[in-house]
Amino acid sequence: MVLTAPYYKETHKEVDVFRQAFQNKLPLLLKGPTGTGKSRFVEYMAHELGKRIITISCHEETSSTDLIGRFIIKRSETVWLDGPLTRAVKEGALLYLDEVAEARPDIIVAIHSLTDHRRELFIDKLDETIKAHEDFMLVASFNPGYQRGFKELKPSTRQRFIALSFDYPDPKTEAEILVNETGIEAETAKKLVAIGQKIRNLTELGLAETVSTRLLVDAAKLIHSGLPKRLSINVAVVEPLTDDVQTTQALKDLVGLMI
Ligand code: ADP
Numbered sequence: 564m565v566l567t568a569p570y571y572k573e574t575h576k577e578v579d580v581f582r583q584a585f586q587n588k589l590p591l592l593l594k595g596p597t598g599t600g601k602s603r604f605v606e607y608m609a610h611e612l613g614k615r616i617i618t619i620s621c622h623e624e625t626s627s628t629d630l631i632g633r634f635i636i637k638r639s640e641t642v643w644l645d646g647p648l649t650r651a652v653k654e655g656a657l658l659y660l661d662e663v664a665e666a667r668p669d670i671i672v673a674i675h676s677l678t679d680h681r682r683e684l685f686i687d688k689l690d691e692t693i694k695a696h697e698d699f700m701l702v703a704s705f706n707p708g709y710q711r712g713f714k715e716l717k718p719s720t721r722q723r724f725i726a727l728s729f730d731y732p733d734p735k736t737e738a739e740i741l742v743n744e745t746g747i748e749a750e751t752a753k754k755l756v757a758i759g760q761k762i763r764n765l766t767e768l769g770l771a772e773t774v775s776t777r778l779l780v781d782a783a784k785l786i787h788s789g790l791p792k793r794l795s796i797n798v799a800v801v802e803p804l805t806d807d808v809q810t811t812q813a814l815k816d817l818v819g820l821m822i
Contacts, residue, residue: 571600571607572740574732581608584725590678590701592663592721595729598775600740601704604729605659614698615656617647621666627673631686643689652677652684655696663703664716671720677701678723708772734760737776745783751792755779758796758821762804762814770804778803792822 581604584591593601602618609616619630630648634641651658660666660674676683682695703724705716732740734756741752759774778800785795801814 568610569603569606570743571603572732572736572743574600574736575727577604577727578608578611580725580727582612585612585700588682588700590703590724592724592726593702593704593729594707594726595704596708596731596775597706597772598777599729599731600776601729602659602661605657605702605704609657612657614700615654616659617651617656618659618661619647620661621663621670623665623667625670626667627669628688630670631673631684632688634688648673649684649686649693652693652695652699655698657700657702660701660703662706664705671717674701675720675723731759731763731774731776737779740776741779741783744780745787747783747787751786752783754822755782755786755796758800758818761817761821762800768805768810768813770810772804774800774804793818796822 581591593604595601605616619625628646630646632644632646632649635644645653648658650656673684676685677695678701682699683692684695685692731737737756737759738749738752741747741755742749756779759779762774782796782799785799786792796818797815801811801818804814805811
């Protein structure tokens with residue numbers, strides 16, 4: 564448990580929604596592009612509620628066995644070892660399934676009974692059903708743009724969650740986040756945000772993902788620690804966005820003009 568609260572700037576009444584979801588034992592889905600503060604928000608809320616947070620980054624290799632638990636051999640004996648999901652359910656932690664749409668179908672099946680009034684987990688290998696602790700809460704994140712239709716969340720799964728949308732903050736708020744996160748000067752923060760906005764509006768570039776607050780924070784960190792501004796933005800913002808030579812050059816030129 565972190566002692567000092569992680570910095571989080573509220574943008575759309577999400578703190579109240581989270582509190583109410585927790586009190587009403589409702590699972591919560593955070594939708595939005597990468598780098599828009601979803602994970603930071605969960606860390607912040609865990610701190611606010613005094614809860615431990617167990618994060619699972621979902622990917623196609625993660626199976627329900629990894630989450631629920633498995634038998635292991637210990638000094639010639641077979642013993643059962645709870646997985647992170649089972650631990651969270653038993654101890655009443657906040658379980659954060661990051662990028663839930665990446666999870667294999669067996670994981671989605673395993674969490675179904677935790678997302679409705681039953682709030683229970685069936686452990687097939689033990690043939691046992693456990694009731695979730697009073698304080699157990701399930702939070703999942705999902706990036707609708709990134710999946711581009713091939714890894715969607717099924718409506719039957721989505722409708723088990725209440726949902727909050729995350730997006731890039733307005734310029735004033737985003738500049739404030741950069742200053743708070745990195746100690747950069749307000750004027751430089753403003754310029755970084757303007758560059759971010761400009762690139763976000765260049766939809767004709769066809770970037771798979773555009774400039775996130777995370778990338779701007781990274782650029783601000785480099786600038787704050789003494790790297791030249793233009794270089795900082797090129798390595799923290801431009802290069803991670805694209806491998807296309809022409810697009811990279813066009814973005815670098817744009818940065819050169821704006822900084
Ligand atoms: P996501 O989980 O949506 O991919 P993160 O929570 O990891 O994004 O956010 C990336 C970074 O952006 C954070 O580490 C933080 O520096 C910054 N950030 C984005 N939004 C906020 C916010 N509202 N308050 C504070 N920091 C933020």
